[in-house]
Amino acid sequence: MHGNPLHTRLCDEYGCEVPIVAFAHTRDVIAAVTNAGGIGIFGGTGLAPDNLRTEIQWIKEKVGDRPFGVDLLVPASFVEGNREDLEAMIPQGHRDFVAKLMTDNKIPQPKSLRGEAGLDANLLRRAREQLDVILDERVPIFASGLGSPAFAIEAAHAVGTKVWGLVGLPRQARRQVEADVDLIVAQGYDSGGHSGTIGTFTLVPEVVKLAKGSKTLVLAAGGVSSGAHLAAALAMGADGIWTGTIWLATHESQTEMFLKQRLVEAQAEDAVQSRATSGKPIRQLRSNWSEVWKQPGAPEPLQMPLQGMLVGPIQTGIREAKMEDWMTTPAGQSVVGIHSIRPAAEVVYDLVEEAQEMFDQLTGEPVGT
Ligand SMILES: Cc1cc2nc3c(=O)[nH]c(=O)nc-3n(C[C@H](O)[C@H](O)[C@H](O)COP(=O)(O)O)c2cc1C
Structure with a gap:
């Protein structure tokens, strides 16, 4: 050669x-x-x-x-x-689903929203x-x-x-x-x-x-x-x-x-x-997070950036409380x-x-x- x-x-x-x-x-x-x-x-x-x-x-x-x-x-x-218009597009059913996830699984409210994924409004x-x-x-x-x-x-x-x-x-x-x-x-x-x-x-x-x-x-x-x-x-x-x-x-x-x-x-x-994280398909390590969105009764994730806006706080709560079973990383x-x-x-x-x-x-x- x-x-x-x-x-x-x-x-x-x-x-x-x-x-x-x-x-x-x-x-x-x-x-x-x-x-x-x-x-x-x-x-x-x-x-x-x-x-x-x-x-x-x-x-x-x-x-x-x-x-x-x-x-x-x-x-x-x-x-x-703008942020307000987008917030108004998030259906109440999706907000209720996320609120219930937080209560059922004792996921705390986030202390700060800094450092979020950046895929926001x-x-x-x-x-x-x-x-x-x-x-x-x-x-x-x-x-x-x-x-x-x-x-x-x-x-x-x-x-x-x-x-x-x-x-x-x-x-x-x-x-x-x-x-x-x-x-x-x-x-x-x-x-x-x-x-x-x-x-x-x-x-x-x-x-x-x-x-x-x-x-x-x-x-x-x-x-x-x-x-x-x-x-x-x-x-x-x-x-x-x-x-x-x-x-x-x-x-x-x-x-x-x-x-x-x-x-x-x-x-x-x-x-x-x-x-479930951004609204577009992200390949990631399987975790409680990816699985709960696939369960019967879970709503279909929203489009970008609405999904990111919806789940930003709960994801920050998960990270701040270091709930390892709920944490993941993108991975192929x-x-x-x-x-x-x-x-x-x-x-x-x-x-x-x-x-x-x-x-x-x-x-x-x-x-x-
Ligand atoms: C942890 C992680 C985060 C990623 N974030 C981005 C990103 O922000 N922008 C981007 O263009 N690609 C992102 N990707 C995709 C990578 O650029 C790359 O295309 C992909 O990892 C290639 O496949 P592989 O993981 O099998 O090597 C990310 C991949 C991983 C694993």
Whole structure:
């Protein structure tokens, strides 16, 4: 074989050493992955603009000229209105259901509403303010988790920031290629967090086909937890992988220890989709929270952002009282690849080593020769 299959267009265009992209909410994970040769993408949605700036400046100091990015959830479809109008749209039956959950399960009223998911009534205005910070700080990559990031392209490119978009459907990918988005993350059904209905193995080659001949790169996401997945992603024509779940159980991750342990023990079937938190399907570890919304008599979760507004207080109450059976984390079927709690850099090195072994096995000769 000629050339190193792990040195892809992503490495050429972004200056990373390996085609591994890590999404995480902990800045230390971002710094560790970027410094290990990959690209860390910081999940900034939940942060007020000033706090986001502080985190970005911290990461910049740790990684120097190496590539990293910031991701925001900017949904394309959601119910719009001011806070009062939106509150009025929440049906009384839903409020009663949540009130009963709190009483029946002794879930306390929240002491504070700070630090809520950020998917509230002001989500679009806040996303614009956050984007201003990202561009002002000249972050190398802006990634948009929901909806199309096309609106940001002109302003981002003007300051040298690349624009990436996550998609779960080929038609979303087509629109983004047409809009000249720099990179598309093709995110399959298996993935942690907001996830769609098409499996990674089906979606990725479709998106690769759509992007062929354009300048748009493609990353495979959803269910990626080993070097075999990395090798498979490249074999499907992707320029690299985008991963989320596998970083949750790293030393650097701020995920609580009991959840890290649950991630180590979990099987793929323990990562269930539920609309109960944001109104859009989020794959997460099964907990009392995901289960009560599936019981007979439970109301259908509302649309974004109404569901987030409805359940924000109860979820804060659960967290403040540390009710572990009710707490969860977004997680994908890739939990099966988590066997221990270990440093993020080690996860990067193992992915690379395993992928190299896969290529050796496939070609019968060491890669790079
Ligand atoms: C804990 C967690 C939180 C996530 N939050 C976001 C988010 O805020 N924005 C986003 O674009 N994707 C988010 N995702 C999805 C990831 O970006 C990624 O697409 C997904 O984790 C890939 O699948 P995997 O978990 O199987 O690796 C989240 C994923 C996890 C596990």
